Amino acid sequence: xxxxxxxxxxxxIAPRLRAAIPKCVQKVGAEDDEELVQDAIVVAAQMLAAxxxxxxxxxxxxxxxxxxxxxxxxxxxxxxxxxxxxxxxTQLDTKSCVLSFEEEVGFxxxxxxxxxxxxxxxxxxxxxxxxGARNIDWDAFLASHDHRYxxxxxxxxxxxxxxxxxxxxxxxxxxxxxxKEQMAAxxxxxxxxxxxxxxxxxxxxxxxxxxxxxxxxxxxxxxxH
Numbered sequence: 001x002x003x004x005x006x007x008x009x010x011x012x013i014a015p016r017l018r019a020a021i022p023k024c025v026q027k028v029g030a031e032d033d034e035e036l037v038q039d040a041i042v043v044a045a046q047m048l049a050a051x052x053x054x055x056x057x058x059x060x061x062x063x064x065x066x067x068x069x070x071x072x073x074x075x076x077x078x079x080x081x082x083x084x085x086x087x088x089x090t091q092l093d094t095k096s097c098v099l100s101f102e103e104e105v106g107f108x109x110x111x112x113x114x115x116x117x118x119x120x121x122x123x124x125x126x127x128x129x130x131x132g133a134r135n136i137d138w139d140a141f142l143a144s145h146d147h148r149y150x151x152x153x154x155x156x157x158x159x160x161x162x163x164x165x166x167x168x169x170x171x172x173x174x175x176x177x178x179x180k181e182q183m184a185a186x187x188x189x190x191x192x193x194x195x196x197x198x199x200x201x202x203x204x205x206x207x208x209x210x211x212x213x214x215x216x217x218x219x220x221x222x223x224x225h
Contacts, residue, residue, distance in 0.1 A: 005048045012060035013044050017067060025071045028088040029098050042077035043067050141190050149183045152176065 001009075017040045022033040025040075044067045051058050074082070074089025082089040085096045101118030108115050142150045155165030166176040188195065 001045065001049050002052060005052055008060060009041070009045055009048055013048075013064050013067075014041050016060065016064040017041060017044065020064070020068055021071060024068060026092065028074070028091050031088070036071060039077050040067050040071050043070055043075070046077065137191060141187065145183070145186055145190075146179070148176075148179055149186075152180055152183060 018037050021037045021040050025036055027033070027036065044063050047063050047067065048058075051063075074087065074092040076088060079087050080089070081087045082093060082095075084090060086098065090096050091098065099117055101116060101121070103117045104114040105117050105120060106115040107113075138153070142153065151168075152162075152165060155162070155168075160168075162176050162180065
């Protein structure tokens, strides 16, 4: 873009956009007036650059007018798609919408509190990193202790009682109850006395989300009262 076009953009076109955009362009999602004005100036700059490349002349009013039409239709400087779910144009066409994870989608009668979209979508199982770390701990423990511990653990995982596990293991597993007690002692020594407590502790990342939700709920209660 030439210096003359840059001067035209900032001195003639940008003031018109700043005056018109907040009044006539519908905001989508988290957009605000200042963001839309800045985006409109970028769109106008792209138009001016294209006009210069083609050797045509236009007035500041023309550029401002077509820029506003672009913005009103949902076009943005970096997105003109009407197929992208998150695109402003798609949302203005009412083909999609963006909801907050705190959006209430129901009410739990037992807990006497609303159910949010985030609670429906959130997984309540261990994340892959935590599961992987536990598997590594168990593999290391079983590999360095009595091989019969593996049979006991496999039986517990598969839902068998000790009698069934002993029957499948053969004569070497007749003292399985005592062996299980010994495995429990070795496991406490290997993983620490707080292993069970650690396994039931809420992950820190999930605790942060719960704290944020509780804070937002408290703020909402204060606004209502």
